[in-house]
Amino acid sequence: MADVTLTTPPDTPSRWTRFRDSDLLASFLSSKLTMVSALVTVVMILGAVFATWIAPTNPFDPASVDLMNSLFPPRWIEGGDPRFLLGTDNQGRDIWSAILYGMQVSLIIGIVGVIIAATLGIGLGLLAGYLGGRVDALIMRVADIQLTFPAILIALVIDGVVHAFFKGAPREQTAFGVLVVSIGLSFWVQYARTIRGSTMVEKNKDYVHAARLMGVPAPLIMLRHVLPNVIGPVLVILTINLALAIITEATLSFLGVGLPPTQPSLGTLIRIGNDFLFSGEWWIVAFPGVTLAVFVLAVNLLGDWLRDALNPKLR
Amino acid sequence: MTEPVLSVRDLCVEFVTRRGVLRALDRVSFDIGKGEVLGVVGESGAGKSVTGSAVIGLIEPPGRIASGEIRLKGERIDNLSPTAMRQVRGRRIGMVFQDPLTSLNPLYRVGDQLVETIRTHLPLSAAKARTRAIELLAEVGIPAPERRIDGYPHEFSGGMRQRVVLALALCAEPELVIADEPTTALDVSVQAQIITLLKRLCRERGTAVMLITHDMGVIAETADRVAVMYAGRVAEIGPVRDVVSRPFHPYAAGLMGSIPTLETATDRLVQIPGSMPRLTAIPAGCAFNPRCPHAYARCVAERPELLSRGAHAVACHLYDEPGVDAEALVQRDKVAAAVGRSRA
Amino acid sequence: MLAFILRRIFQSIVVLLCVGVIAFALFRLVGDPVNQIVSIDTPYEQRMQIRKELGLDDPAIVQFGRYLAKAARFDFGISYQFRQPVASLIGERMPATLELTFVAALFSLVIGIPMGVFTALRRRSFLSGVFMTVSLIGVSLPTFLIAILLRYIFSVQLGWLPSFGRGQVVQLGWWSTGLLTASGLKALILPSITLGLFQMTLIMRLVRAEMLEVLRTDYIKFARARGLSDRAVHFGHALKNTLVPVITIAGLQLGSIIAFALITEYVFQWPGMGALFLGAVQNVDIPVMAAYLLLVSFIFVVVNLVVDVLYAVVDPRLRANLQAA
Numbered sequence: 001m002a003d004v005t006l007t008t009p010p011d012t013p014s015r016w017t018r019f020r021d022s023d024l025l026a027s028f029l030s031s032k033l034t035m036v037s038a039l040v041t042v043v044m045i046l047g048a049v050f051a052t053w054i055a056p057t058n059p060f061d062p063a064s065v066d067l068m069n070s071l072f073p074p075r076w077i078e079g080g081d082p083r084f085l086l087g088t089d090n091q092g093r094d095i096w097s098a099i100l101y102g103m104q105v106s107l108i109i110g111i112v113g114v115i116i117a118a119t120l121g122i123g124l125g126l127l128a129g130y131l132g133g134r135v136d137a138l139i140m141r142v143a144d145i146q147l148t149f150p151a152i153l154i155a156l157v158i159d160g161v162v163h164a165f166f167k168g169a170p171r172e173q174t175a176f177g178v179l180v181v182s183i184g185l186s187f188w189v190q191y192a193r194t195i196r197g198s199t200m201v202e203k204n205k206d207y208v209h210a211a212r213l214m215g216v217p218a219p220l221i222m223l224r225h226v227l228p229n230v231i232g233p234v235l236v237i238l239t240i241n242l243a244l245a246i247i248t249e250a251t252l253s254f255l256g257v258g259l260p261p262t263q264p265s266l267g268t269l270i271r272i273g274n275d276f277l278f279s280g281e282w283w284i285v286a287f288p289g290v291t292l293a294v295f296v297l298a299v300n301l302l303g304d305w306l307r308d309a310l311n312p313k314l315r
Numbered sequence: 316m317t318e319p320v321l322s323v324r325d326l327c328v329e330f331v332t333r334r335g336v337l338r339a340l341d342r343v344s345f346d347i348g349k350g351e352v353l354g355v356v357g358e359s360g361a362g363k364s365v366t367g368s369a370v371i372g373l374i375e376p377p378g379r380i381a382s383g384e385i386r387l388k389g390e391r392i393d394n395l396s397p398t399a400m401r402q403v404r405g406r407r408i409g410m411v412f413q414d415p416l417t418s419l420n421p422l423y424r425v426g427d428q429l430v431e432t433i434r435t436h437l438p439l440s441a442a443k444a445r446t447r448a449i450e451l452l453a454e455v456g457i458p459a460p461e462r463r464i465d466g467y468p469h470e471f472s473g474g475m476r477q478r479v480v481l482a483l484a485l486c487a488e489p490e491l492v493i494a495d496e497p498t499t500a501l502d503v504s505v506q507a508q509i510i511t512l513l514k515r516l517c518r519e520r521g522t523a524v525m526l527i528t529h530d531m532g533v534i535a536e537t538a539d540r541v542a543v544m545y546a547g548r549v550a551e552i553g554p555v556r557d558v559v560s561r562p563f564h565p566y567a568a569g570l571m572g573s574i575p576t577l578e579t580a581t582d583r584l585v586q587i588p589g590s591m592p593r594l595t596a597i598p599a600g601c602a603f604n605p606r607c608p609h610a611y612a613r614c615v616a617e618r619p620e621l622l623s624r625g626a627h628a629v630a631c632h633l634y635d636e637p638g639v640d641a642e643a644l645v646q647r648d649k650v651a652a653a654v655g656r657s658r659a
Numbered sequence: 660m661l662a663f664i665l666r667r668i669f670q671s672i673v674v675l676l677c678v679g680v681i682a683f684a685l686f687r688l689v690g691d692p693v694n695q696i697v698s699i700d701t702p703y704e705q706r707m708q709i710r711k712e713l714g715l716d717d718p719a720i721v722q723f724g725r726y727l728a729k730a731a732r733f734d735f736g737i738s739y740q741f742r743q744p745v746a747s748l749i750g751e752r753m754p755a756t757l758e759l760t761f762v763a764a765l766f767s768l769v770i771g772i773p774m775g776v777f778t779a780l781r782r783r784s785f786l787s788g789v790f791m792t793v794s795l796i797g798v799s800l801p802t803f804l805i806a807i808l809l810r811y812i813f814s815v816q817l818g819w820l821p822s823f824g825r826g827q828v829v830q831l832g833w834w835s836t837g838l839l840t841a842s843g844l845k846a847l848i849l850p851s852i853t854l855g856l857f858q859m860t861l862i863m864r865l866v867r868a869e870m871l872e873v874l875r876t877d878y879i880k881f882a883r884a885r886g887l888s889d890r891a892v893h894f895g896h897a898l899k900n901t902l903v904p905v906i907t908i909a910g911l912q913l914g915s916i917i918a919f920a921l922i923t924e925y926v927f928q929w930p931g932m933g934a935l936f937l938g939a940v941q942n943v944d945i946p947v948m949a950a951y952l953l954l955v956s957f958i959f960v961v962v963n964l965v966v967d968v969l970y971a972v973v974d975p976r977l978r979a980n981l982q983a984a
Contacts, residue, residue: 145674148911148959150918160940160948161685247801254803255925257940270804274926277811278822289804297799304795371884397889405886412884417877420896421976422903431895432885467975483885 037301044295048103055097060263074283087283089272095283098269099291105265106292109179110246114238116184117245121191122234126222128192129199140196143189155182155248159257175259179252183245190237198230236310239303243296250292266292318389319346320490320523321370326383326393328362328369328547330594337594339365339378341547344621347491352514352524354538354555356531356570358591362547363527367493369393370525371408372400388490406436409484409522411513413496415476419468425452425479426464429486436487451482456512474505478512485516491523498533510537531570535559540626543567546591546602553627563629566603601632609633667967671960676727678956682949683726735950740942745950749932754834755825756931759923760916762851767858768909774859775866776901779874780893790863797860802919806853806926813849821846823928854923858912865908869901876900903974910966914959 047054074087074095086095128139146154162178202208203226211221246266252258253267254274261268266288273285328340340362347353355363368374370385372392385393392403404410412418420428429448433439439447445464452460455478468476477497484492494513498506514537517524526538534541535555542552543564551564562568569587589606592598598605604614611632619630710716717725729735735745774794778787797805814822826842828835837843873879874897882892921933928934932951939947 145677148674148914148956148963150915153918153921153955156921156937156940157948157952160943163940164685164943164945243799251801251803251922254801255922255937257937270807274807277807278815282811285807289807293796293800293804296801297796300795300799373880373883401886401888403886404884410881410884412877412881414877418881420878420882420900422899422974423896431887431891435885435887435891469976480881483881487886 031305033301034305037298037305040294040298041302044103044291044298045107047100048107051097051100051104055094055100057094057097059093059098059101073281086287087281089269089284090276090281095269095287098264099266099288102264102266102269102288103291103295105259105263106246106249106267109176109183109249109259109265110242112180113183113245113249114187114241116180117187117241118191118234118238120184121188122195122227122231124188125192125195126199126226126230129196130203130218130222130226132200136196139192143192147189151183151186151244152248152251154186155179155252156255156257158182158185159252163257172260172262175263179249179258182252183248186248187241187245190241191234194233194237195230198233199226202226202229232310236303236307239299239306243299243303246292246299247296317349319348320351320388321347321525322384322386322389323366323370324384324386326366326369326385327381328365328374329379329381331377331379334595338381338597339547339594340369341597342383343544343547343549345542345549345552347523347525349490349523350518350521351540352517352526352538354534354541355525355527355544356529356534356541357544358529360591360594361544363529363544364495365547366544367410367495367525367527370491371404371410371493373404402436405432405489406487407489407491409487409489409492411477411480411484411492411494411497414500415473415480416500418480419476421468424465424467425471429464429479429483432483433486447486448482451486452479454516455479455482455485456508457482473501474509477501477505477509481509481513481516485520485522488520489522491525492517493525493527495527496529497526498530499528506533513537531559543570546597547594548602549621549628549630550603551627551629551631552621553629557627563627563634564603564631565607565609567629601630663971664964664968667964671964674960675953675956678952679727679730680723682730682952683723685945685949730950730953735953736946738939738944738947740939740944740947745946748935748947749950749954750833751835752930752932752935754836755929756917756920756924756933758837759847759850759854759929759931760913760920762847763855763920764858764909764913764916766851766855767862770855771859771862772866772902772905775863776870776893776898778863779867779870782871794860794863797856798864802853802857802922803926805856806849806923809849809853810926820849822849825930850923850927850929853926854916854919857919858916861912862905862909866901866905869904870897873897873900899973903970906969906973907966910962910969913962914955917955917958 052058077087086099088094089098124139124143128136159178159182162174162181166174199222208221208225211225216225249258249265250267250270253265254271256271259265259268261272264272269288270285270292273281273283273288276282276284323346324344326340326343327338330337330339343362343366345353355366357363365374365378369380370392372395374380380393383393384391387403387407392400395403419425423431426445426448429451430441430444433444433447434441437444437447449460449464452464457463457475457478463471468479471479481497484494492513497513498509501509510533513524513526516522526534528534538555540553541555541558543550543558543562543566545566551558551562551567558567559571562571566587587606592602592605598615599618600616601607601610601614601619604610607614613632617632619632619634621628621630622634624634733746735749737743738745738748741748774790778790781787800808810822813820821842824846825837826844826846827840828837828843829839837847879892879897882896887896917933920931921937923929924931924933925937932954935947936951938944939951
């Protein structure tokens with residue numbers, strides 16, 4: 001009776017087996033809503049990526065646009081033109097093509113903006129968490145102050161400042177860079193806080209002490225040892241932030257401080273369409289609006305699911 | 316024996332989950348008489364707390380009482396309407412939870428919580444209820460109750476908070492108190508005080524107590540009778556002296572072997588090899604058979620029922636196997652354990 | 660308690676100073692203010708003269724002090740765009756924004772909290788499902804799309820509500836209010852729903868999540884075990900504990916209400932500060948931008964301070980910590 005039987009450790013399964021048996025996959029398959037939103041997201045991203053091949057016309061190319069074709073309603077409505085599935089806008093641009101290209105623009109700005117935000121946030125978060133002391137205090141103070149201001153306001157200010165600096169440059173040339181920088185600088189705080197928190201936990205673990213004793217330089221410890229262990233929660237923030245970044249870009253463009261009508265994003269298209277709301281040309285605003293709403297909703301649903309699935313407390 | 320205060324018969328509790336229906340309690344039966352303290356022991360997950368929750372009607376979905384009966388003074392309470400059950404809770408059955416630090420609402424004064432409970436169950440004016448609350452606090456040994464009654468929970472120490480929780484459980488003079496691990500979260504020095512207090516208060520009032528714990532020491536000192544639970548079933552139940560000193564069920568015997576006494580204090584404690592099965596994988600037949608040193612074919616094929624001999628009941632095939640001297644087997648085990656210890 | 664409030668006030672002042680630095684830096688870094696005043700062919704000597712008069716030759720720190728001193732007296736300079744004092748521009752528009760924000764915040768709390776409580780208590784009911792779906796859409800839809808949608812339905816199609824402007828306003832001293840006339844109230848409906856919808860869904864989801872968390876706690880279980888009525892358990896014990904974190908978030912959200920007011924004001928041509936700021940961003944009107952930033956951060960800071968104090972009033976544990984500190 002006194003012997004101790006040890007339970008034999010189970011064989012370590014491969015990464016794929018673990019994923020297959022994990023609750024993550026199970027919860028994914030059990031939720032129809034999640035699967036639908038994943039499908040919608042993928043289809044829309046593919047549409048944006050292959051816009052050049054899918055779209056019947058290139059709305060960026062002035063040569064392909066004819067003012068004579070302006071304000072056609074969608075094809076299935078009386079007065080519609082079979083060439084234009086979803087109708088045309090005031091300049092004769094095909095709405096369907098404009099949406100595909102607009103999605104592409106929105107997506108690129110969103111992704112690049114989020115990458116900048118994540119890189120900045122992760123970097124500062126690592127520094128703050130690993131070095132602590134004054135560096136930490138400084139970074140987190142800035143984060144605290146910035147957090148009191150909503151992202152859209154910060155993006156607007158940055159936009160205003162940058163335009164003030166490059167007063168001469170036309171919007172076409174600066175718009176992309178300004179948007180991306182505005183989004184990047186507006187969203188870094190969340191990453192920094194998350195990473196800082198987990199870095200502070202990790203840095204006291206034995207493997208970090210060991211690396212330090214072996215004389216591994218601090219930057220290398222941060223990148224090679226700490227980073228891989230703290231990067232997990234960032235995935236959820238990335239997903240939800242992508243939706244937010246796309247909304248921010250659309251909002252800025254809608255407010256007239258984002259992309260100009262010559263390189264329309266979804267927000268710009270909605271801005272153009274909004275002017276025709278009262279004269280009855282509802283399709284100019286409706287289709288880009290629905291596209292934006294559906295895309296953001298789908299990405300949000302995915303993010304929600306991911307957060308719940310990765311949160312052991314809710315299971 | 317007069318009519319028991321609490322009588323549980325063949326109680327089954329199930330949890331419906333994604334992976335199927337889990338049986339947390341499987342045909343659990345026991346009685347508690349007036350003024351009696353029944354200790355319920357077992358490892359975590361054995362179904363002790365679920366039994367307590369089932370009696371007070373607080374099994375939360377996806378859990379449900381699948382079958383069986385719970386009677387309070389002969390009256391069935393397992394199928395009462397939510398409103399009727401609410402009048403039983405607090406009024407006729409009081410409950411004490413494990414952690415006094417989290418049992419009290421941090422945003423309300425201690426007195427408010429007492430007065431609220433008293434007035435829910437007794438037709439008293441606010442002023443009378445407050446007087447009664449102060450009396451109760453004095454009774455559970457809180458110094459300067461007139462002043463402390465206006466304190467917030469965080470201003471009380473753990474032991475003091477558990478006294479407040481006791482006062483709350485007893486404020487409507489219930490017939491039964493369920494104490495679910497009332498001392499586990501407390502300092503060792505405070506544990507004995509709380510147990511003594513609980514025992515004294517209940518004896519004075521003639522209140523029956525269901526004392527859920529995994530602390531065999533507490534049971535040995537406090538309980539009149541003890542029920543040993545394993546994997547959602549009652550393995551052995553009987554007067555505390557018999558079960559502690561002469562346990563029959565191999566699991567109970569192993570459990571008693573794990574009580575440190577003066578003789579064994581310098582030695583290694585006896586361990587039961589293996590661990591309790593998860594609810595998803597309870598073996599057929601006797602749930603204890605994979606770990607049982609005496610298991611034989613019948614244990615795998617057939618589930619043992621609780622068999623009474625006098626006041627003592629055991630769910631083990633050996634207990635009624637013809638030609639087996641149960642007493643001798645248990646004695647042999649003790650010798651084997653002692654040998655094992657000296658070898659180690 | 661007093662020490663706590665003083666400490667928070669000190670922190671608030673630090674935040675305001677930081678924003679002040681940024682606002683000041685906008686002036687210093689972005690273009691030469693002299694260029695805003697003079698024409699291209701103004702001779703160099705005259706420019707230097709103006710520089711001196713404006714105090715631009717003083718050390719930066721002196722200029723900064725002067726800027727702050729002026730800001731404290733609500734002197735934010737002259738708008739490049741309108742050639743008017745910024746303070747009076749903002750003063751004219753502030754009531755419109757504050758009324759809109761206040762009504763929207765009220766709307767979001769009055770509707771959001773009960774919906775959150777309902778969805779937490781009746782998790783499996785059909786109506787909860789509807790609320791949750793609507794809230795998900797509310798959280799996902801950009802504010803400007805909601806505005807366009809509401810305008811299209813209620814103004815263009817149904818013609819029930821005005822699509823822009825503030826309606827008739829009544830002057831109460833320097834404050835112009837739209838709350839006292841029928842047309843003013845009607846004009847307020849769509850913008851405040853637009854503005855409040857996102858906050859409402861947020862508050863609803865927050866209340867729901869907090870409430871579910873609280874309902875799992877031991878003290879709620881214990882309250883039930885004592886036989887308290889569902890009403891006492893849910894609305895006495897659970898809701899009060901739920902509201903503690905909700906207060907904080909709701910307070911912080913006021914910042915984003917003000918920011919999103921900007922979008923709402925733009926769509927509904929609401930004559931408020933947000934629309935003014937937006938115009939300033941488009942036209943690089945630095946004095947207006949800086950003043951708006953300072954003002955908004957001042958509001959944020961005050962609200963945060965109020966929230967902190969409120970927090971301590973609700974939660975006795977915090978109060979005790981503060982007394983100990």
